[in-house]
């Protein structure tokens with residue numbers, strides 16, 4: 685029988701022996717964070733994907749993240765930690781819809797949130813993540829931009845960039861939209877001293893009330909570096925737990941107990957163990973054409989957001 689610590693030791697041994705780099709998104713559980721070579725937001729994971737020296741990369745997160753790793757490192761074997769872990773937002777739009785939108789809005793650049801399929805990225809101009817969107821779109825030469833598929837992130841970015849004409853196309857994260865203005869009012873009255881830190885995937889009426897809006901890494905860094913002692917966290921609730929480990933002297937409260945991403949929660953430490961043993965996960969396979977075309981979109985983000 686294994687304990688958490690002994691299973692983690694076994695994973696560390698096997699990943700070294702089998703030349704595997706473990707990347708984990710910030711929403712993964714803390715026992716997975718502890719065995720990962722890198723933990724971060726979608727932008728940080730994209731940068732690491734291009735840098736990893738190992739022959740195999742295990743992406744603990746959701747499918748679009750593993751596809752991004754494969755596109756940036758096509759020569760590597762890339763594994764997704766759980767075959768059913770997908771982001772529902774990534775499937776909200778298809779290539780036919782983007783073609784229709786392009787006909788309706790000629791001359792607009794199409795900016796895709798990275799939470800999209802690689803196939804969709806083949807017909808978009810540039811990718812963005814929550815942490816890079818403002819900088820990338822500010823640096824994009826086009827004034828007219830169609831932002832897909834997250835209207836909440838798009839609306840927040842548009843507010844920061846009044847010089848751009850950003851059109852939103854309906855879509856969004858089913859997890860973050862669960863947090864409402866009522867949750868904000870309740871949390872503020874329960875914890876009047878606490879700072880409210882939220883992800884830009886939240887509804888505009890929630891981000892409008894926040895003391896800080898940013899990516900998962902942005903929220904974590906803000907809370908760690910702040911001299912304040914209490915924080916209400918408006919993003920997936922795993923971040924509350926991670927912050928309690930980083931700053932045990934501070935207090936962290938979930939904005940809503942319902943902000944749980946079931947797809948991010950699918951991967952367990954035992955799945956990671958099976959993957960490093962070579963018997964778990966799903967190898968990501970994409971056609972050369974899709975990788976080549978989707979890469980333009982991601983490379984443009986890395987060039988404009990760096």
Ligand code: 13P
Nearest residue numbers: 725726727813814899900
């Ligand atoms: P980050 O890039 O901020 O980590 O966001 C990814 C995501 O899926 C948030 O729901």
Ligand code: SF4
Nearest residue numbers: 771772773857859945
């Ligand atoms: Fe997708 Fe939302 Fe889950 Fe992030 S939290 S992976 S956007 S469903």
